[in-house]
Amino acid sequence: MRRDDDLSGTIDWTTVFMYGALVLFGWLNIYAAVYDETHQSVFDLSLNSGRQLLFIVAAFLVAFVITIIDMRFYETFAYFFYGLILFLLLLTPVIGKEVGGNKAWIGIGSFGIQPSEFAKFITALAVGKFIGSVGFRMENLRSQFLLFVLIGLPMGLTFLQKDTGTALVFASFILVFFREGMSPFLLIVGICAAVIFILTLLVPDPTYLYVAIGAILVLLIVFDRRKKIKRIVTLTLAALMISGVIASVDYIVKDVLKPHQQNRVKALINPDADPLGFGWNVTQSKIAIGSGGFFGKGFLKGTQTKFDFVPAQSTDFIFCTIGEEHGWIGSTIVIGLFVAFLLRILFLAERQKNRFTRAYGYSVASIFFFHFVVNIGMTIGLVPVIGIPLPFFSYGGSSLWSFTILLFILLKLDAQRGHVLQRI
């Protein structure tokens, strides 16, 4: 039996080093993004870089505190925290202050915190606890329904704060459900829907899509050697369903999405259509990254990010600074580091002996993955502009702390994995 206080030997230092590297490189990029020859002090609190340094120190403290708390605390109080955060999320629109069009912040002095950021790890704990509970069976429809309620509540409340980006992050839990045994059907339907969604936007008139689907259906039926009635009916039904999806997507895009959201989606498909209008973010972001070349312009030498061509360059578009100043080499290293980090979390999750910790580990991986894909994807024009931060890189205390807590709870759970009874 291991001793409870034997931390140094059991905590996964590889992950801690990766975390440290990401945070350090992230801070350097914020420093570069806001760098100005007149403000050279590293500790200048009027600058994002100075404040971020403060946030980092606080994050280290938080990480330390997490690792000295016993792991049972997290599992025990998971639902309590979950209730608390739902309450805070409900409260936010009432007492929150408006930042950039979103009422997602609660002000404490001059700093603000974003409850939706903390909702991520709390929901992860709650999901983990639910999946890890005695008698949980993924095949059970009721269990599945409850899981979706579990992630749907914070998601919906975040949507209400008009913080679409953070709300979408909760969708990443579907990956966890998949890992824990949910049929891939939902995932495949989701991916198909996304593909159809994009296709609907790409093709100016949905009629073409209907014709194409009809043609594919006819071809499938004609070349089907068995020609069973049942199969034909299934195919026809599928085609009709897809057409229905197209019709609804067309309706959603044209009548439900707000103009700025429509534009973000349109910018993804053709950013050059209006480079100074709705395509501005994506165009400028790609210019900044593209101008970096192979080796980059060098630390603090970026012109596009430094001179505000890229909007939100120290927060959501921080990757532009990496692309511009460190070039393809630097970007590849960062992406490589992220992928290694994600794989490491998968490894940690897989070596857990209890379902709670494994589900939690997959939640951590899925959340980081979602941020990684969406954030970098949007800066290079592969994903629509959705305002979510790049973990450890984007400026902001709330997101850094929430990612730190998210990660270090896993590390703590992992460190104490020998203490739990095998429940799998």
Next chain:
Amino acid sequence: MNEGRKEIFQLVFVLVGLTFIVKLFFIQVVDNHYAELANSNSILRQVEYPFRGLIYDRNRKLIVYNTPEFDLQIIVNDVKKFDSAKFCEVFNLTREELRLKFKELKSRKKEYSPVKPLRFIERLSNEDMARIEDRLDEFPGFYIQARTTRAYTSPALANALGYVSEISKTELKKDTTGIYRQGDYIGQSGIEAFYEEQLRGKRGVRFKLRNVKGIEKGSFNNGEYDTLSVPGQDLVSSIDLELQQYGEKLMKGKAGSIVAIEPSSGEVLALVSGPSYDPNLLTGKKYSSNFKTISSDTLKPLFNRPLMAQYRPGSIFKIVQALTALQEKVIIPETRIPCDRTIINCHGDHSFEDLQGAIANSCNPYFHNVLRRMLNQNKSTDTYEDTRLGLTEWDKHIKSFGFGTQLGIDLPNEKSGLVPTPELYDRAYHNKPWKFSNIYSIAIGEGENLVVPLQMANFAATVANRGFYYTPHLVKAIGKEGRPLHQYTLRHYTTVDSTYFKVAVSAMQQVVESGTGQWYAKLPDVIVCGKTGTVQNEPFPDHSVFIAFAPRDNPKIAISVYVENAGQGARAGASIASLMIERYLFKQTRRQYMEDYVLAGKFLD
């Protein structure tokens, strides 16, 4: 049942990472287009306009300098709501004009950008600026851009100086040097055009980094690619500004010209064209409206008469005839010819003069006879052929005085005048034969002869120099201590020996002392040599011509005066010339009555 799902996760993570890396490779390494876009985004190529060279007079008095003018620029995105009534008041616009300005701004399709500074109001003057400066902060999004324009210390010399204006689209297309860009200033006429190369200087370029708002953020690569602007070279003009102003005063209300030259150098001392205009009218904001008024004036103030007006020279041409005849040895100074007024009319009381007397009395029959001797030297038995040979010979001499060709003064648009040639008469008579009796009026400077006032003054200088001239020029030094252009340092000799010039000099002295010019051209304390001319201009009054130089020995000034429709050369021409000579040599007007006479301008009474 969950076998393999872990691997799916790993695969997806790695694939996404690889997708990003590949996409980045295309954006960053394969496609250069983004780097160019980034440069045009953030590197501002800022042209630094050079100062145009200054122009001084021969006494180093400043004539032309640069004065700041201001453009109002707008950055559309920075404009906040403002009080349009106040704006109109500050910028002196009507509401309608303001509306049009904004409309026009939007119509500049290619140039238009909401984040770049665009020109909104052009050419605000210093006075405008004084009013605007304090109140500009009431209108965010509007900025002032300074550059310089020309200004003049006196309203004189407009035609010789020329003017500067923004280069036109057609000029820009024609420009093969690649020096000019849209919006550049270029000399349009006069010295400004002729010495454009020296005056314009070299544009500097500064590469500046700027942020998304177009606000400068320091130099690019520490100014490694920047070049400083080089100011244009200053010019020292040969013009005596004081004399020029005096000449313009005398020519007020008259059409014609005064050209004064320093014979020993060919430097032009004064170049008066009447009527003229104030060069300050063709600078700054009012350029286009004033240009329209001035260029449509029926008296043609933009027409530079000393160089462009081609007149018949009249009797002053008798000196030229005398010199060529002496050189051809068809007469000697003592040759006497009766004043036979049945051949050609004459005036004054004389009947049988020698050369000097004929010049002093401007005897027409004498020179009719002289030209006959010139043209019919019996080199051929055929009269027609003989005249042709004589005229060819005559041409050679006349042209050596600089008549019939552009002298090559350092101003554009110089006219060449006309010296009749056998070919000209062949054309005029449709290839039918012609002889002396057909063309004799050229003997007295009438007929087909055409000269410009500059050539007349140059001729006076040639006589003053006893046989040679320097090409007249207005710039005596390029750069403050420099030299004139090489072509202005060369002597041009006529085909007539200098000994014959001595005869012409004493004849011209006699014109002033006791001949036709005695009343108006004679000056105390200095020997003036001159010749009057009265050019027929039926049905209008005659043109009044006078050429002169002084002092007789070591001449300091040679001059030609041409006053249109002012009657006898002995009056308007001689009086103006003598006043100019007096002003130049003695720096004062000693005969106030003469000045009053000229200013009154009633030469025909």
